Amino acid sequence: MLVSAKEMLTKAKEGHYAVGQFNINNLEWTKAILLTAEELKSPVILGVSEGAGKYMCGFKTVADMVKSMINELNITVPVALHLDHGTYEACYKCIDAGFSSIMFDGSHYAIEENVAKTKELVAVCEEKGLSLEAEVGSIGGEEDGVVGMGECADPDECKMIADLGVTMLAAGIGNIHGKYPANWAGLSFETLAAISEKVGKMPLVLHGGTGIPEDMIKKAIDLGVSKINVNTECQLAFAAATRAYVEAGKDLQGKGFDPRKLLAPGVEAIKATVKEKMELFGSVGKA
Numbered sequence: 101m102l103v104s105a106k107e108m109l110t111k112a113k114e115g116h117y118a119v120g121q122f123n124i125n126n127l128e129w130t131k132a133i134l135l136t137a138e139e140l141k142s143p144v145i146l147g148v149s150e151g152a153g154k155y156m157c158g159f160k161t162v163a164d165m166v167k168s169m170i171n172e173l174n175i176t177v178p179v180a181l182h183l184d185h186g187t188y189e190a191c192y193k194c195i196d197a198g199f200s201s202i203m204f205d206g207s208h209y210a211i212e213e214n215v216a217k218t219k220e221l222v223a224v225c226e227e228k229g230l231s232l233e234a235e236v237g238s239i240g241g242e243e244d245g246v247v248g249m250g251e252c253a254d255p256d257e258c259k260m261i262a263d264l265g266v267t268m269l270a271a272g273i274g275n276i277h278g279k280y281p282a283n284w285a286g287l288s289f290e291t292l293a294a295i296s297e298k299v300g301k302m303p304l305v306l307h308g309g310t311g312i313p314e315d316m317i318k319k320a321i322d323l324g325v326s327k328i329n330v331n332t333e334c335q336l337a338f339a340a341a342t343r344a345y346v347e348a349g350k351d352l353q354g355k356g357f358d359p360r361k362l363l364a365p366g367v368e369a370i371k372a373t374v375k376e377k378m379e380l381f382g383s384v385g386k387a
């Protein structure tokens with residue numbers, strides 16, 4: 101069922117595990133993630149970036165597809181449909197479209213303006229029963245054309261935004277989007293511990309989950325991370341499986357060109373990636 105992310109993340113924080121946010125790009129992606137969550141009895145968050153929303157013909161199309169799929173596939177685990185790194189304008193579009201959760205990425209505004217806009221969205225989301233994620237400190241890497249370095253957020257700024265009443269908080273702790281460079285310094289657990297101490301029960305969000313070593317993921321969960329975003333890893337798995345299918349010439353055998361056959365190995369690869377992550381994050385059986 102489609103729900104806000106509030107309850108699942110409160111439970112995750114209390115139970116010392118994390119819920120995965122898996123970004124979707126099309127019907128196959130969505131189906132693969134929903135079926136895996138149901139099979140493993142895990143709560144799940146479907147992430148939609150503005151670029152992906154545009155690609156899928158708008159947020160309304162996405163929300164309608166997800167709702168119909170939840171019905172049609174009898175998905176009983178809690179599912180949140182979440183706008184990833186939303187601009188102020190996109191947040192309102194997703195609220196109207198029927199999303200159950202949004203992220204307002206005000207990290208590029210001065211802190212005063214980030215606070216003012218976040219406050220306004222807190223009130224709207226509260227009224228409509230949506231969860232709201234805020235971001236403090238820019239998270240590095242490239243996301244929809246915006247490139248940043250792996251910065252660390254200021255714990256006092258984190259507390260200021262958390263106190264506005266957001267549901268969950270994304271804070272830069274040296275993490276970046278996309279593949280990590282060979283000379284990456286790793287996550288700053290010092291920063292994470294300081295933020296955790298300041299924000300108390302607020303679930304923290306780790307962006308850029310692709311390629312962070314497993315022991316670092318586990319330590320981050322121990323220190324208060326309750327939501328981990330995975331995007332690139334599913335893309336890499338899908339591409340590799342599709343490449344293998346074509347390179348083996350399987351699209352040239354019989355009806356191997358049928359899109360339902362051609363895309364099947366990629367779908368299975370996404371399922372395997374999602375399963376691996378849910379096991380690592382500890383969300384299996386928590387729905």
Ligand SMILES: [Zn+2]
Nearest residue numbers: 239307308329
């Ligand atoms: Zn992100």
